[in-house]
Amino acid sequence: xxxxxxxxxxxxxxxxxAAFTEQQNRELYGKCNNxxxxxxxxxxxxxxxxxxxxxSGQVVHIPSxxxxxxxQVLRDFDHRYINADLGExxxxxxxxxxxxxxxxxxxxxxxxEAFPGEWPRLESIRLRETKRNFFELKT
Amino acid sequence: xxxxRRAEFSASHVCAQPSLTPEQxxxxxxxxxxxxxxxxxxxxxxxxxxxxxxVTGMVFDLKKLKELIQQTVIEPMDHRFLxxxxxPFNKIxxxxxxxAAEIWTRLSRHFGPGNxxxxxxxxxxxxxxxxxxxxxxx
Numbered sequence: 329x330x331x332x333x334x335x336x337x338x339x340x341x342x343x344x345x346a347a348f349t350e351q352q353n354r355e356l357y358g359k360c361n362n363x364x365x366x367x368x369x370x371x372x373x374x375x376x377x378x379x380x381x382x383x384s385g386q387v388v389h390i391p392s393x394x395x396x397x398x399x400q401v402l403r404d405f406d407h408r409y410i411n412a413d414l415g416e417x418x419x420x421x422x423x424x425x426x427x428x429x430x431x432x433x434x435x436x437x438x439x440x441e442a443f444p445g446e447w448p449r450l451e452s453i454r455l456r457e458t459k460r461n462f463f464e465l466k467t
Numbered sequence: 468x469x470x471x472r473r474a475e476f477s478a479s480h481v482c483a484q485p486s487l488t489p490e491q492x493x494x495x496x497x498x499x500x501x502x503x504x505x506x507x508x509x510x511x512x513x514x515x516x517x518x519x520x521x522v523t524g525m526v527f528d529l530k531k532l533k534e535l536i537q538q539t540v541i542e543p544m545d546h547r548f549l550x551x552x553x554x555p556f557n558k559i560x561x562x563x564x565x566x567a568a569e570i571w572t573r574l575s576r577h578f579g580p581g582n583x584x585x586x587x588x589x590x591x592x593x594x595x596x597x598x599x600x601x602x603x604x605x
């Protein structure tokens with residue numbers, strides 16, 4: 329069984345790669361390359377999978393998941409400029425794809441502290457940048 | 468091909484195990500353990516999988532699916548206190564997981580392994596929490 333919990337964070341970013349010229353960056357990233365950045369209300373869906381514990385009737389202890397996502401993701405991402413405020417993005421373009429990978433790494437690195445047993449497992453994360461695009465990653 | 472029908476019901480529940488202390492239940496279920504209960508507007512999405520009938524062009528008659536959901540889930544659960552009025556939740560905790568599994572059990576009686584088969588039950592307890600169940604253990 330899969331349980332999905334939805335979280336939200338507001339953050340700004342700028343898409344700009346040191347590998348390209350100014351002109352190439354503008355052509356590739358368009359408005360997302362504007363020099364001072366811009367923001368989104370990101371929606372993050374975290375899906376955990378496992379058997380239902382016969383006693384508790386739960387797949388995942390939601391307060392533990394909330395604490396993990398809050399400590400590892402929301403605390404650092406919410407109301408921040410991703411390019412400037414997060415170490416991982418000093419040399420990494422904060423596309424939604426890359427943000428997903430960083431979130432996956434952070435959750436995976438601390439998953440077993442929050443959930444020491446065999447289950448639940450982190451199954452997937454989904455990031456919605458705007459209402460018209462979203463990104464999904466099977467972990 | 469997958470086809471999905473959505474339905475809603477409003478119900479109250481309390482998540483607590485009689486064998487645990489109030490403090491233990493609160494640790495496990497948070498505010499959902501408050502003894503007098505609380506309610507949600509549940510949203511249910513039932514997905515069937517199959518090939519469209521060559522004559523009707525349909526995987527399954529959505530009107531029939533609506534009636535089936537109505538009879539097996541909505542009528543028994545809507546505007547009810549699940550723990551007191553909807554077995555088996557007099558015996559098991561009506562977490563979203565257990566409610567989704569119970570809905571799967573009720574619906575799966577009406578579908579075989581053939582065409583169409585019951586593919587998935589998604590149950591939203593709130594906008595920010597939902598469960599997917601496809602009959603598998605995990």
